[in-house]
Amino acid sequence: MTQPWLHIVGIGEDGMDGLTPATRAVVEAAEIIVGGDRHHTLSNVAGAERVSWPSPFDALIDQLQSYKGKRVVVLATGDPLWFSVGARIGRAIPADEITFHPQLSAFQLASARMGWSMADLETLTVHGRPVEQMIAFIQPDARLLILTTGAETPGQIARFLTERGFGRSPMTVFANMGGENEKRFDALAEAWDHEVPAFNTLAVECVAAPDAALLPRVPGLADELFQHDGTMTKREVRALTVAKLMPMRGALLWDIGTGCGSVAVEWMRAARYARAIGIEPRPDRRALAAANALALGVPQLRIVDGTVPEALHGLEAPDAVFIGGGLSEETYATAWSALKPLGRLVANAVTLESQAVLTELYHAHGGELVQLSVSRADTLGPQSTGWRPFRPVVQWSMVKR
Numbered sequence: 001m002t003q004p005w006l007h008i009v010g011i012g013e014d015g016m017d018g019l020t021p022a023t024r025a026v027v028e029a030a031e032i033i034v035g036g037d038r039h040h041t042l043s044n045v046a047g048a049e050r051v052s053w054p055s056p057f058d059a060l061i062d063q064l065q066s067y068k069g070k071r072v073v074v075l076a077t078g079d080p081l082w083f084s085v086g087a088r089i090g091r092a093i094p095a096d097e098i099t100f101h102p103q104l105s106a107f108q109l110a111s112a113r114m115g116w117s118m119a120d121l122e123t124l125t126v127h128g129r130p131v132e133q134m135i136a137f138i139q140p141d142a143r144l145l146i147l148t149t150g151a152e153t154p155g156q157i158a159r160f161l162t163e164r165g166f167g168r169s170p171m172t173v174f175a176n177m178g179g180e181n182e183k184r185f186d187a188l189a190e191a192w193d194h195e196v197p198a199f200n201t202l203a204v205e206c207v208a209a210p211d212a213a214l215l216p217r218v219p220g221l222a223d224e225l226f227q228h229d230g231t232m233t234k235r236e237v238r239a240l241t242v243a244k245l246m247p248m249r250g251a252l253l254w255d256i257g258t259g260c261g262s263v264a265v266e267w268m269r270a271a272r273y274a275r276a277i278g279i280e281p282r283p284d285r286r287a288l289a290a291a292n293a294l295a296l297g298v299p300q301l302r303i304v305d306g307t308v309p310e311a312l313h314g315l316e317a318p319d320a321v322f323i324g325g326g327l328s329e330e331t332y333a334t335a336w337s338a339l340k341p342l343g344r345l346v347a348n349a350v351t352l353e354s355q356a357v358l359t360e361l362y363h364a365h366g367g368e369l370v371q372l373s374v375s376r377a378d379t380l381g382p383q384s385t386g387w388r389p390f391r392p393v394v395q396w397s398m399v400k401r
Contacts, residue, residue, distance in 0.1 A: 006097055183197065254322070258280045
């Protein structure tokens with residue numbers, strides 16, 4: 001069995017005093033200690049070579065591998081496997097070469113100070129990531145613990161909350177938790193005006209006003225929440241489409257002919273860490289998709305300029321494929337070939353020509369073919385209401401087994 005040579009140690013504001021005797025001995029015996037300036041300040045140990053985070057940070061793995069054969073310690077804040085550097089290292093270096101030494105995480109410390117059960121809240125990080133991704137978590141009565149990017153992050157989140165009718169949400173910022181200089185800042189989102197330290201953790205208890213925007217994770221967001229040019233997958237059809245695509249944690253969707261991105265956005269909101277690549281040849285629609293992804297809390301949506309099937313070559317293999325535009329036998333064949341086992345493919349067609357293509361694909365390859373018809377009540381006159389039908393949508397779906 002391989003002997004671990006790399007130790008990843010979580011350290012808190014109380015520094016070496018907060019480590020267990022065994023972990024402290026590991027740090028004191030290290031030949032090389034890697035970490036940020038803050039970590040080095042907290043670990044006042046003489047003798048070891050001190051190494052700062054590399055720039056670019058992606059060079060870290062190669063740097064660590066070059067130290068193999070020595071006693072190496074990487075210092076991280078709190079729990080190194082919870083939104084921290086330990087997870088990245090663990091994906092690149094075999095587990096039997098690493099020993100993890102966790103400390104209490106910022107989430108655990110903040111939940112204890114708030115008196116919140118960890119089982120009843122959402123934890124997320126926007127550290128080094130778009131702050132807008134927290135928008136997807138704004139729900140009535142939700143409790144959020146957020147690792148922030150810097151001193152300005154709480155103000156940004158307060159604005160997001162207020163703009164969506166959650167301005168009465170209590171916000172609490174903690175800084176230097178567990179240390180001598182621990183600080184706490186409290187205010188409602190609509191009144192937030194604190195200047196806080198750059199390194200902080202934010203707690204939010206979402207309180208919805210009567211007119212608050214309701215943005216559930218279940219697909220079927222109102223059409224008016226999306227910027228579009230009139231061409232989009234309508235709410236009812238979109239909900240059925242995303243249901244057939246079956247969003248799952250971390251799964252990747254190809255949204256072919258993404259348009260304003262409504263299907264890709266709903267897919268990413270429906271499951272934690274779900275990803276999507278939208279392929280769209282028109283620049284105006286790519287701009288709409290990017291704006292919708294940002295506004296609805298999934299700024300990680302990747303948008304590719306190109307026509308299909310050529311634009312599909314070289315993309316990461318998907319777990320699901322939606323074809324809303326560019327439908328052809330060639331596009332289907334390319335997408336199906338790339339689709340992972342148990343992958344889902346869904347194609348929608350409105351025009352007679354595209355519906356004919358779907359019918360041919362159904363006869364050739366099987367699957368499930370349905371026609372979806374939706375009507376909405378509409379005013380016909382001063383005192384009369386009638387049904388306004390949308391164009392029927394033919395939907396073909398398959399699971400790759």
